[in-house]
Amino acid sequence: MYKRLIVCIFVLGFIFSSHAEDGSQLWLRFHSVHPQKQLFSGVTGTTATTAMTELQHDWMEMTGKPLYQTNKIENNSLVIGTIQSRNIRSFGLSKELIQLGDEGYVIKTIQQMNKKITVIASSTDKGLLYGVFHLLRLIQTDHLSQNLNISEKPSYQVRVLNHWDNLDRTVERGYAGRSIWRWDELPGKISLRYKAYARANASIGINGTVLNNVNAAPEILSDTNLQKVKVIAGELRPYNIKVYLAINFSSPAKLGGLSTSDPMNAQVRDWWKDKTNEIYRMIPDFGGFLVKANSEGLPGPQDYGRTHADGTNMLADALKSHGGIVMWRAFVYAPTGDDRAKLAYEEFVLLDGQFRDNVIIQVKNGPIDFQPREPFSPLFGGLKKTKLMPEFQITQEYLGQGNHLVFLSPMWKECLDADTYCNGAGSTIAKITDGTLYGNKISAIAGVANIGEDPNWCGHHFAQANWYAFGRLAWNNSLISKQIAQEWIKMTFCSSDSFVEPITDMMLRSREAAVDYMMPLGLHHLFAWEHHYGPQPWCYIQGARPDWLPSYYHKADSVGLGFDRSTSGSNAVSQYYSPLREVYNDLSTCPENLVLWFHHVPWDYRMKNGFTMWDELCYKYDSGLKEVRDFQKIWDKMEKYVDTQRFKGVQSKLRIQAHDAVWWKDACLLYFQTFSKRPIPYDIERPVYELGDLKKIKLNMKSHN
């Protein structure tokens, strides 16, 4: 009896631990999906594909039974195949499939005689993989029907993660542990996480990854390291993930031993050609290079009197014959200049039209640096003859890092949906970048990954939603945030309306809450020095670049607050098209959520609601704090819907967030109050900190991993 009990406990323990609720399974939690209805009677298709393997594996997880393979199509059969397959051709889908490209797919319910069958079809196996994940998502979110008529193709051809991972396995701006790329163990030992990573990305449509930090070490291109890259590429390939590398522009000199890295130097050009050829010999489907050059101290073509075009074209030429691309970052700002927000535009607009056709310029959503809210970068629309790709930051460098629940989809949508007016009304960033507007041959989108070796991949359980959302938007930039949130919630936690509705609501409010308790009304870059976690609007570092100090941006004085970028100030507004430039330029028409971005606003300026700017600022901070407190309430009520481990994990993070929101509010209001000399409106919860004490806070967060 005792023995049996012990065995029983052991078995239960094993089952439990194999499904430990540590978040490691992300949104692919098939073991907890229990389809209410009979799904398919069997499946027809090629077994030797990732798509079929995935389907059968997940089916087993969901139902506990195998999904039998059959050649005979029966009622309620699932048929999977490419246009090479006779079955698929017989359904008359070929024309549509060719239009959808090699990653597109259809999922359709087809009535054939007395049989109703479900078909997933694509031009290639790549599309089938995405089709299968789509079907699985329908099951997971209880949206599978017998009336399907889905056609999908991705908004962007290149949907790529940027890992800011270093070779020593630290992760710049990473908050989820060390890098998942185990350079120290490669190429001999292959972590199981590589395949899990590929699968997770494939499930949301991501098809590329830049393995290493844009602040790139030349050594990434050493023969030794390329052997390791090759192994990773091999692990990711079955899931249609291409590998890209960030390169250091000085590699010819630093790694190759040349005397220069001048892009006009023949030896340098040859070095890159040789290196590229070497890479493609090892990794035939290698994606290309990502380059941060002449930015924040990194080397670049300007070191040799050359332009960004000279530099990127050299690399493009080397990659061209292999089908590779160069993603060249526009994140450049010289330490001189009156307004950092203008600099990238000023530099790149002169080069418009000079880039090769396999070059794409990677532009951060805003003109500064992933702030909680920025206007869109005027490079979007500003460059008309150059391909541009948005760079979003999934990792929450400026949005509470590993501790704050902030769903970023609304922030990215704000950028994608922004109308630049570059070709008249409707010239949104989505349309500029996905090729709709100019018919680009290449389109791409990048997200700076929030992934690390933490069991749940992203540190915060809800940070997974940002990885998910990035993938979904990269696939379909017209998706709305609410749908993305609901999909993720249902797949990751629970499908009950009583859970999905409040949690969706919380997620959709979370970004605006963060803006409010950190930097409302267009404030930006009030962050603490270097680690960027907490508030430090007073920050002064002897000898620091002025444009790395908050006072450069907030310009608080006895008159008011904010950076005058109007025509009477830095004139950054001129980088936008009409009517935006006029709208932004005029304090009375400038959107209030950007008013301190574009104007130095007097403390007593009357906002549209009648409050003074100072009072409104106070109410915004207070509102952000109240939102977080409300998120805590919302979450705490959900205890019965969530496993204890993840419930407590999120609860604990929300406590930190509420705590931090008070810190932000007190720090910013008490500091700005030393300029405004006005009372915090008396109906607002009072500060609990002393400014002097807050100024003493020095967090040791140099490395977060």
Place this chain on the structure above:
Amino acid sequence: MYKRLIVCIFVLGFIFSSHAEDGSQLWLRFHSVHPQKQLFSGVTGTTATTAMTELQHDWMEMTGKPLYQTNKIENNSLVIGTIQSRNIRSFGLSKELIQLGDEGYVIKTIQQMNKKITVIASSTDKGLLYGVFHLLRLIQTDHLSQNLNISEKPSYQVRVLNHWDNLDRTVERGYAGRSIWRWDELPGKISLRYKAYARANASIGINGTVLNNVNAAPEILSDTNLQKVKVIAGELRPYNIKVYLAINFSSPAKLGGLSTSDPMNAQVRDWWKDKTNEIYRMIPDFGGFLVKANSEGLPGPQDYGRTHADGTNMLADALKSHGGIVMWRAFVYAPTGDDRAKLAYEEFVLLDGQFRDNVIIQVKNGPIDFQPREPFSPLFGGLKKTKLMPEFQITQEYLGQGNHLVFLSPMWKECLDADTYCNGAGSTIAKITDGTLYGNKISAIAGVANIGEDPNWCGHHFAQANWYAFGRLAWNNSLISKQIAQEWIKMTFCSSDSFVEPITDMMLRSREAAVDYMMPLGLHHLFAWEHHYGPQPWCYIQGARPDWLPSYYHKADSVGLGFDRSTSGSNAVSQYYSPLREVYNDLSTCPENLVLWFHHVPWDYRMKNGFTMWDELCYKYDSGLKEVRDFQKIWDKMEKYVDTQRFKGVQSKLRIQAHDAVWWKDACLLYFQTFSKRPIPYDIERPVYELGDLKKIKLNMKSHN
């Protein structure tokens, strides 16, 4: 011109600094009193008294002009004198004055022919001093009229502060800096603060002070130290403050070199007689001894198999011929026993009637130890043939120490007004202790001082109100807290209704707020080990006395919370008279603010408002926090009524208090939740701390000075 400017600045600076708003002037801020009406045309009386000196000094401060002394009584004259004075006798006040005793006084408007005059009269100069301070208070609070008919005599004969000050100038449970008694400088150097201290106490009617800690060093009675005591006594005497000393019961052995301190030993008795005689030779008006014996490790008569009566009577005999008294503390609790709350009663009730008539037993308001809320000590009423004096704690050991704004008058009134039923209904503690009920020959009241060398005396500006309130209640135990608060506010800050009303409101709510965010519903002693500042309901110290640990008191378990002191528990209720013992014994009739003091209450017990006990506990903690946040709002709105220095000082303390209230709430609720296993009601602001983190907090507060 420049020189003149510099001189001007210097003079202004001097004036400013001489009235620096550091709180050092307490409620005696005559420089800021600007009487609206003409006061008196002159004064008649003996100049060589403290009363007259005080009057003339303060008059000058208020009006900038001297109050001229005149022998001719004119219209609008002020006449001051004792019954020795012919003027006073002529008003026919002698009989009334004799009834008022040597500290009582009258202040009357007398119509004489065409003249309206104001008379302050007393049997002795002591009464005149109190009368003058009363008149000044009327002016300060704008209550002076031409229709005065005031007769006052004190509720208690002995109105004494207990300084827990050590000879090394640390102060036990002191939060206002080191001791004001500069033993290191005495007797040669006399601090100006001694006289300022005497004056402040006289202004509120305090007439005695125990200079040293009840945990007394024998050395206080050394010849050297007595020389110093003599000097202090000399400084205090003009303000009618008698000096008392706390003595160590082992002094004959430890200081005198005897082999024992047995109170039945003839040598010991002689030693005390000799020592007492020595003291009285130096200080003829010496007040007597305060004794903490056989308590918390201190020596006492029980060390020799004697009783508290044996010990105190020995000292009483030594003091008797000099008119001195013994104040003997009933704060005793053996480490054994099932319920610390019962122990003092059990020990002292057996000795009732055995004490000399110059002995008075000093009893803390509650049975445990100055907790935010306790029921009254059953010794009040329990001893019928023994004089008892209340001991209140002005210093806020258990009420936020130097940081929390808690006005204690309502707490003391709760004790004084408590009906013990010892002689039927109406047998309040006020009546028992002030002599009304039994006609005691000696009556006394003690307050543990909150005074230190901080510029503002008490650390927190509002802590001054507790010193003030103690003095006022010692003088008149029927005063209501609201009146005391309003007097103090007007004298200390500002008389504007817009200030006085909200601040009075805040002060009157503050004690209940502290109870709510610290220990509602009768919880007690959840404080952190030793320093007693923050919450530590989980506190466990290896080898500690169980009755020094919070779990001894809260008894949290899976069933419920609270100490069962009913007849089915420790039966502490039996120490109270009917009907209280029945009321307390029955969970359904026990006052809810003491329900966890007297009962182990199930978590799901329904309170009168229908909430479960657990929910009610949560709401109470939350309510306490909300109150503090509201105090912050109230105070912040008062900025224009208060000088910057004190405004910011109080503002800063309130921030700490709000911060601490969150700490208390989270610590207690998260800890008790580990037993209740119930959710915190979802409409309450959620915790922002983790229990595990709170448990790690270790404050280094061994010495607060």
